[in-house]
Amino acid sequence: MKSGSNLEKVLAAGHFSVTAECGPPRGADPEIVRKKAAFVRGHVDACNVTDNQTAMVRMSSLAGCMLIKEQGIEPLIQMVVRDRNRIALQSDLLGASALGVRNLLCLSGDHQKFGDDPQAKNVFDIDSMQLIHLVRTMRDEGVFPSGDKLEGAPQFFIGCAVNPFADPFEIRVPRLKLKIDAGADFVQTQCIYNMDKFKKYMEDARKEGLHEKVKILAGVTPLKSAGMAKFMRRMVAGMDIPEAVIERIAAEPKDKQAAKGIEMCIEQIEELKEVEGVAGVHVMAIEWEEKLEEIIGGAGLLPRPVLV
């Protein structure tokens, strides 16, 4: 075991794993996190807590992780390199590990232009690939990147994100390989809607044997409506939602679209379970955490395994 995290154990034991995410609130109210946590508890192997996603200022990921941990959920801290230089990143990694966070997702972070403070200075001292490498160095070698010995190495199950749908497509598998070389233990993908393209991606990854080197969790997001699907396709760069998916949900009357979205999400998880090399799902029910039980249970993934 590299980290001893529950997620790592579940994956190592060969179970099809489930993660979800909680976006911390745009404020200091811890009750909002606790309420979301109540919907997540017992349904996942670990729960991501996002780090100022879309560059909108939110409660810090570490604080959110501690709040859900108090509620009995294993946290997975997201860390972006947009806002912190290598000094702050190392310091926060040590702090998170000291507080018992054992799972980490290394990200670039959405550009600040999309958020509250488009005038902010960005950092990008190191990139997400190098953050993976930095954490692995600290964890496995017990030293800072500077070479100095750590007073206690941080223990993390190291994750990275991939977007199989961004361009250029042919670089997506080589880029995943780079992340594995850098030290990634697991991967969470961007929301998948284009299953054909994702399967092609997995086929290419399998040709390189990557599915044996890294645990790949396929990302899904239930659609609440046809409107949401169209909005995401238009507004989120690299979001690939095929016309057929939109048509299917749009064919329902408005008041039944949410239920259809959940049905489609469950179907999709069932299909993903059959894809060779997919080790689990990452369910991003954005501001819809109350549906997690229905989705995960509906896909036959409850109860979650309890390992010691």
Next chain:
Amino acid sequence: MITGTPKPIEEVLEMLEPYDNIIVAGCHGCVTVCRVGGEKEVQVLASTIRLAREAAGNKINIKEVSLERQCDPEYVESMRPYVGDYQAVLSIACGAGIQFLAEKFTTTPLLPGINTGFLGVTERQGEWAERCQGCGDCVLHLTGGICPVTRCAKSLFHGPCGGSVRGICEVDKEIKCGWQLIIDRLKALGQMENYGKLKPYKGWSSARDGGPRRIIREDMIS
């Protein structure tokens, strides 16, 4: 070259409010090439200021000068005999030139007439684009001659990020994805093996982060 854009005339006039006897100083270097701070721009700016001040009933006397380069002491010194006769200098050279005048003429206020931009190229007449951030540690031989620090909005060393769509950066539809350009070029050069290597963390001490930089060429110092 170093590029720039004129400051809005309102901002310039506001800066000039306390003065009625000034120099407008241009430069024959980069800012002439990008048509923001050369001899012609000095004439136009001085005329605009004079007219505006006349209309406001608050006339101003302006001496127009253009130095060969405001970043070189020998040309800057040519202003010394008369600079004390004026209340202020409005310079339309780059930030380096303006500062060099300020440090040479310690008792004269120096005012910036342009906003200095970036190290760039003329893509076509009237359009300039950034190419270099002067980070002091060039990796262009590894990236197909296209700079990841400058051309990627996140300065990624292992791009492109998930926001690259059909060659366009998520930050702005007018910005080409730097990493798409790098990959296209590496492919064309048959150098894709460069992509698959993990690059060391960039040392930013050779960039601005190490503090103001200096180059000393012992062989040139007499």
